[in-house]
Each structure stands twice: as C-alpha cells, then as structure tokens.
Amino acid sequence: MSEQIELGEHQHHDEQDEDAHHIVGPGVYVIILIALLVGTALTVWASFIDLGPWNPVIALAIATTKATLVVLFFMHVKYSTKLTKLTVGAGIFTFLTLVSLTLADYISRAWGSW
Amino acid sequence: MNHISPVLWEFLVKWLTNFALIPPEASKIAPQMDALLFFMVLVSLIGLTIVTLLVTSFCILYSKGRHPVAVQVEGSTLLEATWTIIPLGLFLVMFVWGALIYFRVYTPPANAMNIYVVGKQWMWKAEHPGGQHEINSLHIPTGKPIQLTLISQDVFHSFSIPAFRVKREAIPGRYTTVWFEATTPGTYHLFCTQYCGTNHSQMVGDIVVLTPEGYRKWLDESTSGMSLAQNGERLFASLSCAACHNARPDARGPSLANVYGAKLALSSGGTVTADDAYLRESILNPSQHVTQGYAPIMPTYQGQISEEGVIALVEFIKNLNSDYRIQQTLNTTDLLPESEGSPRRPGPAAGGPAAKAPAKQGSAAQGMVKQ
Amino acid sequence: MSATIVSLPDQSTARIPKVNYLTKENGILSWLLTGDHKRIAILYLISLSFFFFIGGALAGLIRLELLTPQTDLMATDTYNKVFTMHGVIMIFFFLVPSVPATLGNFLIPLMIGAKDLALPKINLLSWYLYIAGGILAIYTMAAGGVDTGWTFTTPLSTHYVNTNVLTTGLAVFIAGFSSIFTGLNFIVTIHKMRCPGMTWFRLPLFVWAHYAASILMVLATPVVAIAIVLVALERTIGIGVFDPAKGGDPILFQHLFWFYSHPAVYIMILPGMGVISETISTFSRKRVFGYTAVAFSSVAIAVFGFFVWAHHMFIMGISNYAVLVFSLLTMLVAVPSAIKIFNWTFTLYKGSITFETPMLYTFGFMGLFTIGGLTGVFLGTSGTDIHLTETYFIVAHFHFVMVGGMLMAFLAGIHFWWPKMTGRMYPEKISQLAAVVTFIGFNFTFFPQFILGTLGMPRRYASYPPEFQVLNVFSTAGATILGVGYLLPVLYLTWSLKYGAIAGNNPWQATGLEWQVQSPPLTENFTRTPIMDHEAYDYEWLERQKEKEVTTSAG
Amino acid sequence: MPDSTAIAHGAHETGSNTHDEHPPYLRHHFESTEQQADAAGFAMWLFLLTEVMFFGGLFTAYLIYRNWYYPAFVSGSHQLNVVWGTLNTLVLIISSFTMAMGVWCAETGRRRGLVLSLSLTLILGLGFLGIKSIEYAEKIEKHHVPGFHYSLQSFLDPQSDRAVFSEYHDKPLMLDMARHTEVYFSLYFLMTGMHALHMIIGIGILGFMIFRARAGAYTSGHVTFVENFGLYWHFVDIIWIYLFALLYLISRH
C-alpha cells in the first residue's frame, strides 16, 4: 500500500507546530503591562470627554485592544498552534453570534409591527 | 363486528364519521395556509417515497443472498450536488411561500375592526369597541376583517383558532396583533396554546362566527351601555390626564387629538408611529419615548391602571379626533365616577354621585403581576 | 434471515478473554473510582436506562390520562408535573447523554487507537455530575414535582408557579456541566490522541459525528446554564431581568434558552447519526457513500445549528424580520440532514446487505427521522408554524426525531456494539422481533399525533375536546406496544450477559479499530499503539487481514 | 513492510517522538509529555470557551437593556465610583502581569520567582476583592441591591445624593425610568458577582499552587498546571476589562 511510505514521518497529532513551546520572556510582559496601563488611563480619560455616540465605541475599542493584547501575549496565543488560534476564533465567533442575532431581533422589533 | 368489542366499535364508527385531517376552513387565510400545507405534505411524501423506494429496492437487489460481494463505490459529486440542491430549492420555495403567509397573517388591513383580548390565568377576556365584554368566547361577523390586539396580564398565553389557522401569543407587558376574516358561520374552538400553568387546558372557549345581521343582533343584545372609548374617556377624566393634555396653548402635554397613526418626532432623534403599542407605552413608560418639544414630565401610570383600563384609554385616544371631548371632560372631571373595574354598570349610574377614589381595583389587578 | 455476516468463533472452544476491562479489577469501588472510559460508559449505560424507564413510566401516565377527554386519572396540575418531569428526564438525563456518554465514551478511544480519553478524571467527574443532577431530579419529583414544562418559560417559572423550579433548575444546571465536560473531553481526545496514521479523513464517521456534537455541547450548554442562574435569581430575589413588571423582557429568556436548546437537539441527533453511519456500512459491507460529504455535513449541522434558535419563537413576539431570517436559516440547516439520508441510502447501492437487528433499527431510523425531519421543515416555515406550533404536531415532530430517530439509533448502536462491550451476542431472533415491535408501536403512538396537531389539539393539555379522542386512543394503544418493545431488550440483553453466544473479536466482520481488539477489550485497549494504514471502512483490507489469519487478542 | 503493519502488529514502539525516561507525572494513556501538556492546554482553552459563552448570556442581556433604558443606565453608572473601578482595573492588570511572570518563572525553572509571583498575584487578587467589597458595601448602604428594599431615591431626587450629584448634575429620572435602574443594578451585581466568584475560585487555587510551588512541584518541567491556571486568570482579567468599560464608563462627562 502506498500510504505506508508516509507512515514513517507521520506525527502523533497533526496540529503540532514548528516550535512547540515558545517561552515568552519578561521583556514582552513588561511592555504589555505598560500598554495595558496606558490603555486603562486612556479609556478613563476618553470617557470624560463628550464624543456623543462615539463614547461607547471608543470604550469598547480600547477594551478590545487590551483584551487582544492579553490574549496574544499573556495567554501566548501569538506563539501558539493554529488549533489554539482557531479555538479562540471559534469562541469569539459563537459569542458574536449570540449577541448579534439576539440584538438583531431587538433592534428590528422597533421597525414595525411586532 | 360489534360483538367483539363494543367500545372499539364505537370508536371506529366515531372515527369514520368524524374523520378529518384538517380542521374546517373558516377564514380567508385558511385555504391559503392549507395550500402550502398540502404542498409541503406532497413534497414530503415524494421525498419519503423516494427514500423508501430506494432503500427497499436496494435491500432487495443487493441483499447478501443475491449480491454476495459488495462493489465498493466511493461516491459521486454529481449525486451529492443533486441531493443538496433539490431539497434546498424545495425548502426555499417553502420558506418564501411561508413567509408570504406569515406576513399576511400578522399585517392587519387598515379597515379591520379591532377587538381587544386580555389573557390571564386562566381565561380570555374580549372587549369589543362597543363596550361588549365576553369571557372565553368571541363573537364575530363574517366578511369583515377583524384585528385582535392581545395582551396578557400575567404569563404568556396564546390565542389559537385552528379553524382560522391563526394563532398569536398574548405577552405580558406588550401588545401583539393578529387578524383574520371569517367566512363561514359556526362555532369553532378557541384554545390557549401556550402553556400557562395549572389550568392551561381549561383556558378554552368558543369562537362564534355570525352573519353580519346576526352579529348586529348579538351586539345589541349584549351591549353594556357604554362603549370602550367612553370607558376610556371616564378614565381619562378620573386620572386627570386632561390636566396636561388639554390642548390649551399653555398645555404641558401634547394634544392627543389625531395622534393615533401619526408619525411623531422623538426628542432622542428618530420618529415613531403612534400605534396601539406606542400609546400603551406612553401611558405606562412615558419617559421611554419622549415627544419632541416636551419635557419628560408625564408621570407613569404603571401599577395604577389595569390592562383593561389601559385598553380603554388607548381606545379612547385612538378615536379622539378633536380636542372638543377633552375640554368637555375637563369641566366634569370631579363629577365622574370611577369606571374602572365595573365596566358592566348600566349607563344611568354613570352620572350619579358615586365618585370613588381613583383606580383602587386597577392597582389590585396590577398587583397580581408581582406576586 | 438466511444470509448473515455474523461470524462467531466455535462456541465449544471459544472463551471470553480472561483479562479484560470488566475483570481487571473487582469490587464496587473499582467501578466507582475508575478512570477507564469503558467502565464509565457502562456506568452511564446503567444509569441512563434507569432514567429512561422513569421517563417512560411518566410517558405511560401521560398516555393513560389522555385516553379520555376529561381529566379523570389525575388533576391538571399533576398532569402538568408529569409531562414536565417526562420532558426534563428524557432530554437532560436520557437523550442528551445517551449515545455520547455510553457508546461515545466506550468507542471513541478504541476507534482512534487511544488508550483512554484525554481526561479520564474529568470523564468520571462528569458521570458523578450526571448522577448528582439525576438524584436531584428524582428528589424534585418526590418533593412534589415541578410544573413549568421542560422549557421553563418565564415569567411562569419565575413568578407564577410555586413548585420546585429551583431544584429542577439546579439539576439541569449540573447535568449541563456533565455534558460540557463530556464534550470537552471528546474534542481534546479526538484532536490529541489519535494514533499514528489516523488522519482526520480516516476517522470513522461515528467520531466525526461526536466531534460535531461536542462542539455544540461546549459552546451552547453554558448559555442555558446562565439562563437558569438568571431564572433562579429572578425567583429568589426578583432581579427583574425577565420580569415585564420591572422592565425586563421575558423573551430574552427564550433567546437564551433556545440558544442552547436548539443546538441541543443536534447534540441529541448527531451521535445517533454517527451510529447509523457505522451500522449501515457494516451491514452492507461497503464504505459509506460520500464519506467526506457525510463528515462535513455533521460539522455543517453543528455550525448552522447555532443560527436558527429563534424558530422556536416565531409567534412569541420576536420581530417579523427576525422571523424571516431565522426561518431562512432553518431551511439551510435542514439540508445537511437530507444529504446524510441520501448518502446512507446510496451506501446500500451495490452492497451486500444483511438484516441483523442493528440494521433493522437503522432502517427504522432512516424512515422515521426523514418523517420527523421533514415535519421539522413544516415548523421552520414561518407561515405554517403559525397553525402548527404548540400543537401535537410539534409533539409528533420531536418524538419522531428523538424517539424514532435517536432512540432507534441508540438501540441500533447498543445491539451493534453489545458483543464488543460484553463479549457476548444478544439473541438475534427475539431482538429482531423487538425492533419490529418498536417500529410498529412507534408509528401507532406518534403518527396519529400529526393529525391531532393539524386538527389543532394543543400540547400540554390534560383534557381535550371529545372529537380528538379516537386518535388519542390509537396513540395510547401504540404507546403500550412501544413500552413492550423497549422492555424486551432489557430482558434479553440482561439474559445474554450470561447465556449469550461468545462473540469473538469481530462478529460483524466490521472494519473499525475497535473490532480488531479482543472483546471485551483490555483496560488499556491496545497492548501496543496501533498504526492506522488504511482508510475507514476498508473491507478489502479486512479481507486481506483475514487471509493472513492474524489474531489480535492479547488475552 | 506491507499491510501487516496494521493494528495487529502495533509495531514501532510508540510512534515518532519516543521518550526514553517516563517522568512520574506522565499519565499512562499518553504517549509523551508533550502530548499530555498539549491535551491539557487545549482542554483549558475549551473550558474558557464555555466561560465566554457563560458570560455571553450576561453581556447579551446588558446590551439589550442598555439599548432600551439608556438614561437609567447612565444614572446607574454614575453611582459607581470610577476611582475605585480604575484602581481595581489597575490591580487586576498588574496581577495578570505577575501571573504571566509566574508562568515564565515556572517555564524557566525559577522556584523562588514562581512563589513570589504567585504570592503577589494572590495578594493583588485579594486586593481586588477588598475594593470590590467596599463598593458593594456602599451599594448596600444606599439600597441599590435589587430585590432587597431597592430604593429609587438617588434617581428620583439626585440632589439627595450630594456626592454623585455635584459631580454629574444628573437630572431626576421619571418614575418609570428610575425603576429601570434596578435592571442596571441587577446586571451590575450579576456580572461583577459572577466575576468575583471566578476570582475567589482563582484565589483558592492560587493558594494551593503557592503551597505546591514552594515544594518545587512546578519547576521541574511539569508546568502545565501553572500555564493553565495562568490562562484562567488572564481570562478573568479580560472579563473585567470589559465590565469596567461597560458598567463604569457610561457617559461620564
């Protein structure tokens, strides 16, 4: 059988990536910490100026940036396998499905007869 | 046969004489709904037959006895595509057809006669515009579109008339609507089809469809002397709504004449059409939508008026096409008795001196919501 | 049946291997503290069957009450409690864990060539959670029951009933976590524990189906958990999130509940579909037609399954536009199921078909699931849903998919893998009889309910107008037959534990890895890590193996 | 080797990545420590997905009611103390940093560093809860806990709530809108309470980990547990980042 040939090289689990275990050092962590602290200051500051409808948008954008930093660096996702990235993606996707499709109902209720 | 089992025999006879697969078609929408149902049954039967036929014939043709060695077949993209696209196509036809019917059932025509229905554990209360009330039954004429505006005082209920093929949930805290036009006089089932607690299965009644003449007769016989709008007017007076909504130049609230159906600009930006639901919201949650040019000073009447009271007010405001009536009520406010909760009281008593404290009963009924 | 594929070892000499997962250790503690996925599967099987028969007895009470139009057997509130407990037990304590927790648990490691699930302790924990939830549910019944319906509709459940909503909610909450852990364990196992050579497209379709179902368990179940927490807090301190009197929206509960409970129906059916793929291939001796299509349709069902939940709320007051969207998406999710049905059908084409019991159940599944699924499309079509919703049409729909579909698949699977699990065959003739009885009884019970529903008979009614009686009598009569059909397997399967023929490694001449090891398997499944060097369902490979007469038992 | 390589023959020891020595923490059903660590990490991520969806239900509710009752949410938000909130955010972010450092120490085999980082994380976690309880106490004082004698005073008559009023000059809410502040506070307590619950569980595990770390359990190669706990802790941090933005910072100007 021809598959036999491939068998030799076959990995235990095909998601294994190039560098299995990347260790992230304190340098990166300090930078991220500073970024997060700055982000916090920024978001508080931004909330005290009147930006109209943009206020919540800014607040959420900053929060999302902070969360992304935490996920990518503190949680090592930047250095993780595709599988981990996919998992994170799946979580965000399902979360957004729940929120957006539910909100779609609530928002469109106002458009016309219920 | 009937000596075998009288009970069984009785059933067979009963069934054969009553045998029906669908309820009577007594509304205009019913045949349309049935056409779609029939189409879907047909498609399903064809689909099921195809599957069954294939399975049976393969089982016969390729049973081990006949076909001892299997021939490995990997699959076929063509077939795969066929049975993806054909069912999808059929389902999409059903979707479009169904959506058309759905929108038809829930979009009442402008000339529909409106009847309010309040659901509560465990009865239906219908309020006709003429002030006729009925419990667990609904009299309607043929040949006239009827719109129901439903609300529940406690939990979800669902107003279902199988013979009309319509059904709508009665929701606590918000109006829903459905409409139909009956075609055949007769008495039909009314069910509560949303599970609502202990006596859910007893929350049933009759839909009595009458000819237009019969309906007029029924209306005359069961009139309570005061129309729904008149009840609303009395409430309007006793709750002192006219203190603000009096259409005077210095009035604190907007004039309510002809407000129904109007497009209103809101102070939050955007516009809203003043329908039943909006009127109700305005009375119970006034600061939810504040009309442009007015301060949000209107007090909430939540907890002070029962659902029936709100319905009466809404009906009154709907029919208000001049400020004349309001000015009238202004002058007589303190003379009018409390009409809330005693809608069947005959007319003459209305002028009597029996003025009561406002809406005691209303708040009691409302209190039920917060057990 | 004349032609069979059963190839049993010579019964006069055959032995059940001395060392196997059943005999490895003895004593009740060795079971209660086991990490072995196979033993946990057996624990599940026993406890699940227990709950099934409680649920079934409640179903019997429902049917008895509905024999007559009046409420003569029990008062309305008793009836309400009965169907609520029937629904709660059947869904959360029987059908959701049915195939995954028993067959899935038992077979996934064997099928992918692993020694165990990735997280054995979590696996055991999830059984304990299941039992804890189950005991709480039984306690609830004893303590007076609950009458909200299995859907816990607010504000009924939060403000208007004074039955044991909290304990039931807690029971479901706990069972939910059991389900989450099972799903999580499966996903990790399937990703990380496959043996060398076991690529994704060599996995048995059973594993694919469980993978898809596990995604749903992990991502959807937490939402019902939070919904239950909210209901509990609403009930105890009145937080107002679902209370219209305080400005909350009761429909929000529906959104959260169905965000779980719609995917849950696919949690219930997908593992069953996995079973069908295995049986239909084995008994027609052919690779499943369109392997990739079947595999991907499982994933498609799981993914699309997340977008359709509001089809349970078409008349509940969601916006008409939302109805439009959700109805359309419902049509899309129905397609992958159709793909599967047709692929299974064409698996028979040019096969060499035999009709052992699992195959009979499989045919039952295909017919009944097709009917159930197609009537689901009736409900997904917004227009006709107006007429059919909350009637017996729904009751018939979901019993067709759940009982006619999943329960049939469960029984097919139990029979199919019984020799592997116990080392002994079930008695063929009587089990074929049971399969036929079940099929007949099922149709008698639930087909009349479609007509009842179209005629307008509402569900959850303890009494009904007299003209519906005849069909209800049919239904009750059918339920009796059905009950017999379900009792029979319990009897003869128990009998077979002692007296059944010795099965040998591979009585069905099936291709899966699980069949290449001894039955019952060793605790560690494989003595050495297997290497997969052929596609799934490769019957030619099996033939060659047989020619070489390789024995695999380590016993 | 032809077909016979199949299962029957099991063959080559344990596939590709053979490990000669078997560390004591390698569970019997895994082939290698990498496989074991991989599986555990992946399982942790999946668990975090369930957490995302669990909080997802609450976020959905929040967004809906914020949309409906915006004025009530503004007034409710003004009742929260931004200073405490910001402080808590900083505390939690720093604790996330110390946790990350802990993971690094474990990975590089620094036992003392690990113990120190974990202890700092624990202290910061407790600090967070302390501040949170100060805030809760204030709410209880003002009767802003839904259900229990909920008081509308501060919203119907903001002037009575001098501290808040002088800062934001909130106009009094009408009765109906004021009532909806209860929904705001329900969500506030639910979300922060659920978050605090996660913190408490986390702190419990931290205590256990410090105990074990001192014995050197995580600095001899087996770091999975620390890494996974790190993921959990960072996740809880992320939830707070959103809670802070959504609950505290509504229309602060």
Ligand code: HEA
């Ligand atoms: C195992 C469980 C299970 C499964 C698999 C399904 C599958 C489906 N269900 Fe069902 N459903 C339930 C369990 C299930 N359901 C339950 C328990 C309820 C009630 C809950 C309650 O209220 O108590 C319910 C209720 C329910 C409703 C709500 C009704 C209402 O409350 O008004 C709807 C509406 O859309 C629906 C739709 C569907 C659809 C479209 C599918 C589809 O996935 C079906 C797809 C399958 C097919 C379509 C069959 C195969 C197709 C073919 C062979 C092709 C045939 C050929 C041609 C067309 C040419 N279901």
Ligand code: HEA
């Ligand atoms: C896995 C799910 C599952 C299963 C297997 C079943 C199995 C059965 N169900 Fe169930 N059913 C549901 C899930 C399920 N049901 C759900 C979710 C609801 C909705 C609840 C709600 O509205 O909240 C429901 C509701 C429901 C109703 C509607 C009640 C109502 O709306 O008023 C009915 C009525 O006929 C019914 C009947 C049956 C019958 C006859 C069986 C049969 O298949 C059972 C056959 C099995 C046995 C009979 C047990 C074996 C025999 C014995 C233990 C011996 C003793 C036997 C007797 C006393 C007769 N069920």
Ligand code: CUA
């Ligand atoms: Cu009202 Cu059911």
Ligand SMILES: [Cu+2]
């Ligand atoms: Cu569904």
